Structures are given as C-alpha cells and as structure tokens.
Amino acid sequence: MLINKIEDYKIEGKVMVSEGIKIPCTEVRLINSALIYPNNYNPNSIPHTKMKQLVDSIKKNGFCFPIVTYFNGEKFIIIDGYHRYLMHKKEYLNMSHIPCVVLNIKETERYIATVAFNKAKGFHDCELDAKLVTTLKGKGMKYDQIAKALHIELETAYRYCQLSGIAAEELAGECYSRSWEF
Amino acid sequence: MSKKIYSNTKNVLQAAQERVSLGFDLFDNISVSVSGGKDSTVLAHLVVQEAERRGRRVNMFFTDSELNYSATINQVDYLMNLSLLINKVWVQIPSVTQTVGKLRNCRFLAWDEKHRGEWVQEKRVDAITENIWETGAPPYGEFYIREAYEKSCGSNSGFFIGIRADESLERLKTVTRHPALIDGNKIKWATSKPSNSALLYPIYDFSHSDIWKYIKENNLKYNKIYDYQRLHSYPTKKMRVSNIGHQFSEMEMQNLPYFEPETYAKILERVEGTEIMQEHGNKSSLFLCKKLPEHFNSWKEYLQHLIKTSINPDIKVLVERFGRMDKTTDNYRQACRQVMMNDVLNEKPIKTKEANSKDNLLNKLKGL
Numbered sequence: 333m334l335i336n337k338i339e340d341y342k343i344e345g346k347v348m349v350s351e352g353i354k355i356p357c358t359e360v361r362l363i364n365s366a367l368i369y370p371n372n373y374n375p376n377s378i379p380h381t382k383m384k385q386l387v388d389s390i391k392k393n394g395f396c397f398p399i400v401t402y403f404n405g406e407k408f409i410i411i412d413g414y415h416r417y418l419m420h421k422k423e424y425l426n427m428s429h430i431p432c433v434v435l436n437i438k439e440t441e442r443y444i445a446t447v448a449f450n451k452a453k454g455f456h457d458c459e460l461d462a463k464l465v466t467t468l469k470g471k472g473m474k475y476d477q478i479a480k481a482l483h484i485e486l487e488t489a490y491r492y493c494q495l496s497g498i499a500a501e502e503l504a505g506e507c508y509s510r511s512w513e514f
Numbered sequence: 515m516s517k518k519i520y521s522n523t524k525n526v527l528q529a530a531q532e533r534v535s536l537g538f539d540l541f542d543n544i545s546v547s548v549s550g551g552k553d554s555t556v557l558a559h560l561v562v563q564e565a566e567r568r569g570r571r572v573n574m575f576f577t578d579s580e581l582n583y584s585a586t587i588n589q590v591d592y593l594m595n596l597s598l599l600i601n602k603v604w605v606q607i608p609s610v611t612q613t614v615g616k617l618r619n620c621r622f623l624a625w626d627e628k629h630r631g632e633w634v635q636e637k638r639v640d641a642i643t644e645n646i647w648e649t650g651a652p653p654y655g656e657f658y659i660r661e662a663y664e665k666s667c668g669s670n671s672g673f674f675i676g677i678r679a680d681e682s683l684e685r686l687k688t689v690t691r692h693p694a695l696i697d698g699n700k701i702k703w704a705t706s707k708p709s710n711s712a713l714l715y716p717i718y719d720f721s722h723s724d725i726w727k728y729i730k731e732n733n734l735k736y737n738k739i740y741d742y743q744r745l746h747s748y749p750t751k752k753m754r755v756s757n758i759g760h761q762f763s764e765m766e767m768q769n770l771p772y773f774e775p776e777t778y779a780k781i782l783e784r785v786e787g788t789e790i791m792q793e794h795g796n797k798s799s800l801f802l803c804k805k806l807p808e809h810f811n812s813w814k815e816y817l818q819h820l821i822k823t824s825i826n827p828d829i830k831v832l833v834e835r836f837g838r839m840d841k842t843t844d845n846y847r848q849a850c851r852q853v854m855m856n857d858v859l860n861e862k863p864i865k866t867k868e869a870n871s872k873d874n875l876l877n878k879l880k881g882l
Contacts, residue, residue, distance in 0.1 A: 455771035455778075458742050491745050499740035503750060504730040505723030511529035512518040512719050514679075514686075514702065 334429065335363045341403060341434070360398045362429040365420035368401065368408045373443060376450045378415050385483035386415060387424050395419075398431040400449065402442060408432060411442055412449035465492035518719075526717070526724050533703065533716035534564045534674070540696045541672030541711070545573040545603075548593050550586035550737055551755045553676035556728045557717055558593045561674050565599045573667070575603040577659050578641065579611055580624035580634050581785070583770075584777055585738040586755055587635055592735050603663065604641040610655050612856050613785055622785055634780045669709035670696075677715045678725075686718055722750055742773040767791045803851040813846035820853045828858040840865045 335341050341361070348358040399413025410417055419425040437445065468478050479489040521529065538544060546561040548554040558574065565572045576590050594602045606625055613622040625633065625643070637643055645662075664673060679686040694704035694712035705713040720728075729736050743753045746769060756766065771778040771792065782788050791801070798804035803813075810816040821833055832852055839845050845865055851857075 455775060457775055458745055458772040462745065491747075499744050499753070500726055500730040500736060502744065503723060503726040505721070505727045508525035508527045508724050508727060509719075509721050511521040511524040511526045513521070514518055514690075 333361055335361050335367065337364075338367065338403075338406065356400075356433040356435060357398060360431045360433055363401075363408055363432045365417070365428060365430050368399075368410065368417055368430060368432070370410050370414050370417070371442070371446065374410075374414060374446055374450070376414070381483055383415065383418070383424070387419070388483070390416075390419060390425060395431050398433050400435060400445070401432045402435050402437060408434065409442075411435065411445050462492040465489055469493055526720050527728065529719065530560055530716045531564075533714070534560050536699075536701070537672045537674060537714050537716065538564055538568060538570065540699060540701075541670055543573070543667050543671040544570065544674070545575055545667060545671060546674040547575045547676070548590055549576070549676075549755070550582070550589040550593075551676075552725050552729065552736055552740065553678055553717065553720070555589065555593060555734055555736055556720070556725050557674055557676040558596065559728075559732060559734055560716070562597045562600065566597055569599070571599050571601055573601045573603050575663060575673075576605065577609070577656050578604060578606045578635070579609060579656060580606075581611075581622070581781060582635055583737070583739050583755065583774055584635070585774065589735065589737045602640055604638060605659060605663070606637055606641040606643045607645050607659060609659055612858055613787065629784065632780075632784050634777065634784055664707065664711070667711070669711065671707075671709075671711040673707075673711070673713045675713055675715055676717055678720050679718050680721050686715070689713070689715070739773060742769070746772070768793075768795050801851075801854050803847055803854060806847075813843055813850055814841075817846050817850050817853070820850060824853065826853075826856060828856070829853070831858050 341363075346359065348355040395416070397413070397416065399416050400411040401408040402411060403409075417430055420427045420430055435442075435445070465478060465482070468481075469475070473481070475486060475489050475493075478484075479486045482489070524532075544561070544565065546554075546558050548558050561572055574594050576594070578587075578590075590604070594600055594604065608623055608625045608627070610621050610623055625637070664671070667673075677686060677689065689705050690702060692706045694701040694706045694714075696710060696712060701712065701714065703715045703718050707713060717725075728734075737755050739755050740753055767788065768791075770781070778792070782792075794800050796802065799807050806813060806816060810819065817836070821829060832849075835852075836849050839849065842865070
C-alpha cells in the first residue's frame with residue numbers, strides 16, 4: 333500500500349468489482365509524491381481561493397478522494413486530481429505521500445477520462461446556493477462565519493441572504509428624475 | 515434632436531402619464547407590446563391604468579419565440595392578467611431566428627411541429643398559434659410577425675413600446691426620425707406608420723432607477739431573472755432579459771444553468787450548439803472576437819481562415835457582404851464576429867461602402 337519507489341508497485345491488484353462495475357477506489361495506494369507527475373494536457377485551472385478551501389476541507393474531513401493516475405513504467409502520471417496532488421507542497425499540507433488509484437488504460441482513454449472527471453458535474457443552482465446560505469444563517473451562524481466556512485466573499489453571503497425582492501429594493505431611485513424632451 | 519431639454523415642472527412619471535393619455539385621445543385602437551422585461555412591465559402598467567380610467571379595451575402583444583426563461587413567461591402571464599380590459603395577443607407562430615451555436619443550419623424554427631414535445635416552453639390555450647395575418651409563405655422572422663400584427667390592427671392604431679433612451683440614445687434617434695403627425699398633433703416620441711397609425715414611446719426618458727422606483731412603488735411583480743442577475747453582480751446596465759437563443763445573448767446562455775437549470779436542460783436538447791455557448795460564450799478570443807487567436811497575424815488572416823473552414827451554408831451571404839465593407843482592421847474584426855455569431859441577417863452591422871441601412875432592411879425583408 334505504501335509506495336516509495338517504483339519497485340514497490342505491483343500492477344496485479346485486487347480491485348473490487350460490484351455488479352460488473354470496477355471500484356478502483358477500494359484499492360488506494362499511498363504513493364511518494366516524488367513519483368507522481370502532472371500530465372501535460374489538462375486545461376483545468378483553479379483559483380487561489382479554491383485551493384485554500386481545499387486545504388481547509390482536507391484538514392477537516394480528511395483526504396476523501398484519492399487522485400487518479402496511470403503508471404507508465406517509470407512514474408505515476410495524473411489523470412485527475414492535480415490540485416489535490418499539490419497538497420504535498422510545503423505551502424499547503426506538506427504531505428510526503430498522496431493517496432492514489434492507479435488505472436491501467438490506453439493513452440486516448442486517459443485524455444477522455446481527464447475530461448470526464450473535470451466536466452461531468454452539475455451546476456450550482458443559484459437559488460439553492462442561496463437557500464443553503466440562508467439555512468446556515470437561520471441556524472445561528474453569522475455572515476462572516478458563513479463566508480469563512482464556505483470560502484465565499486462576505487458580499488456573496490449577504491447577497492444570498494437577500495435573494496427575494498432585491499432588484500426592486502436596491503435599484504429604485506429616491507424620487508423620479510426630471511422629464512426631458514429632444 | 516441633438517440635446518435633452520429638461521422640464522422644470524414635470525418628472526418622468528407625470529410626463530409619461532400625459533403621453534399615454536394623449537395616445538388614448540388620438541388613437542381608436544390601443545396596443546402595448548411586452549417582453550417580460552422591466553421596461554415593458556412599467557409601460558404595460560401605465561397603459562392598463564389609463565385603459566381602466568377610460569373603460570377602454572387594449573391589446574397586449576407578445577411574440578413568444580419559444581426560447582424564453584420560464585420567469586419571462588410567468589411575467590408576461592402576470593401582465594396579460596393585470597386587467598379584464600386586456601385582449602391577449604400572445605403569439606406562438608412558428609418563426610425563425612438565427613442562433614449562434616448551430617453551424618450547419620443557423621436558423622432555428624420555433625414551435626416546429628416536427629419537434630412537438632421538445633419545445634422549451636409550452637403552447638398555451640389562449641395563444642395565437644397559427645398565422646392568421648396572411649403575409650406570405652411561412653416561416654416568418656419576428657420582424658414579419660410584428661409588421662403583420664400592426665397591419666391587422668387596422669387604421670388609426672397606437673402601438674405603445676417600452677424603448678428608453680438611456681438604453682440607447684442612438685436607437686431613440688433612429689426610431690424617431692419620422693415622427694407621427696396625427697390630426698395636426700406632432701408627436702416627437704413616436705414613429706409614423708401608414709393609415710394614421712404610430713409606434714409610441716412614452717417612457718423614453720425613464721432612467722433605470724425610475725423604472726425600479728415605479729415597480730417598487732406600485733408593488734408590481736417583475737421578472738425573477740433580475741434578482742438572479744443582481745446576485746451574480748451584473749452591472750445595472752447589463753441587467754436585461756432577452757430571448758435566450760438570440761445571437762447576442764452569450765451572457766444569458768452562460769448563466770442559464772445557474773438561473774433556470776430546467777430551461778437550460780430543455781434548450782440543450784432542442785438547439786444544437788448550446789453547450790459551447792454556455793461554456794465559452796464569454797471567452798474573448800472565441801465568440802466575442804475581442805482577442806485575436808494566437809496563431810493568426812491579423813484579423814484579415816483570421817477571417818479568411820474562418821470563411822475557408824466554415825461549414826455554414828449561409829457563409830455565401832456573409833462573404834458577399836464582406837466584399838462591400840470598408841477594409842479596416844476593426845471591420846475585419848467585426849466580420850470575424852459575424853461569422854462566429856452566424857449573423858446572416860446583419861444585425862451586427864459593419865461599415866460598407868454603400869449606405870447600409872436600406873441594405874439592412876432589404877436583407878431582413880428577403881428574410882429567412
């Protein structure tokens with residue numbers, strides 16, 4: 333399970349299969365971060381604030397999602413989870429080993445897998461986000477606590493709580509302007 | 515025409531009420547156009563108030579091109595039911611619009627019978643769903659439908675429309691180039707129409723804050739999309755509601771999955787090319803053509819490449835138009851944008867050597 337050098341890695345694994353579906357996350361390996369390399373094709377980027385949120389979440393909830401890699405005979409290359417991989421760095425969590433699953437798939441399939449991992453996800457419904465924030469507010473959390481916990485700006489937290497009737501409330505003028513002709 | 519002359523005695527509301535009242539005095543048939551946006555909400559309310567005062571019936575006109583927010587449909591429904599004096603003219607005729615995403619065929623046919631069951635919004639029992647105005651062979655663009663409707667109203671008709679100058683002073687100047695002259699009354703804030711009729715713009719001098727003040731003061735419902743846009747920090751001027759499939763509504767498409775996930779899911783099924791609009795519609799080097807893609811040296815070179823590789827059968831229309839344009843860098847850039855936006859109808863004009871406006875109109879009339 334602990335992999336410090338490539339000889340420690342044996343392709344023969346015992347990935348659990350359930351109802352015909354492979355479950356690679358049942359065979360997680362802790363791989364030395366020196367053996368893991370980013371791929372050179374992933375177009376996904378992540379802002380600094382989201383990295384902080386990731387650090388926070390891993391500190392609180394643990395490393396719940398292993399990164400996905402493939403083994404090319406020399407090193408482990410990331411298919412998905414570059415930003416979780418970065419957690420090994422000093423400025424984040426300073427981890428010597430990163431939990432990984434290793435897939436044995438062909439090159440084109442890797443590209444496709446990367447895109448699928450990045451993109452096959454939902455949109456956050458604006459109103460549901462707002463409801464969630466309002467619920468937290470209702471349970472006694474203060475605006476600044478909510479903003480800090482959810483890693484959103486204080487302004488965003490305020491706005492979410494103001495969802496109903498805001499346009500008319502905020503944008504109406506004090507009095508009507510003077511009429512004009514042309 | 516060049517500058518604004520401010521009144522010392524009247525605010526915009528008083529002036530608008532007087533203008534609406536004058537419209538009722540001068541015209542036998544009164545009609546108000548609505549879009550579900552904030553401006554037409556205010557206008558519709560002003561007109562309905564006057565109709566109630568006088569006990570007169572008014573037409574309320576809405577062209578429903580299928581690709582609408584549910585919030586917009588709810589808003590129009592609310593407006594149409596403001597008074598029993600309203601004749602509902604909710605038009606759901608199969609009509610054609612250009613859409614950005616579709617490449618092989620950039621014309622989207624709303625309410626296409628072949629796609630019954632996939633329609634983004636539902637057909638209504640109270641809507642006009644078949645062409646009753648007989649203006650030639652279908653399918654029609656929105657332009658046709660408007661014209662046909664105006665004709666069908668008969669002579670001496672006043673059509674109230676919610677155009678505002680702070681939206682575009684240019685647009686106001688253009689549309690009031692031929693002001694109306696009715697029974698010796700010259701109405702500057704209007705466009706003359708045949709048979710003693712006119713398009714009327716009584717809230718032209720309202721600002722944003724006037725609009726919102728009126729909505730708040732009269733406790734009117736308004737399109738929920740504005741609240742979402744506010745949440746998403748849209749600048750006040752960008753807060754607008756338009757047809758989602760329209761070729762200049764990149765921003766709308768981008769935020770649609772967050773605002774109305776169900777509407778987005780339906781449009782995704784219904785209109786090819788929706789996905790890339792949603793995901794990259796706002797990227798400066800793609801549809802907006804603000805930034806020249808790296809591997810090209812000039813907008814001209816990029817335009818040639820786009821034309822050469824286009825799979826849009828209407829590209830001929832564009833190439834012909836580009837032949838007549840002034841060869842400036844900015845025009846090349848605009849031309850690239852027209853190709854990217856499938857702008858066959860020339861709704862995003864570029865400078866051509868000949869006068870463009872007549873050309874523009876003819877293109878539209880030739881239609882889709």
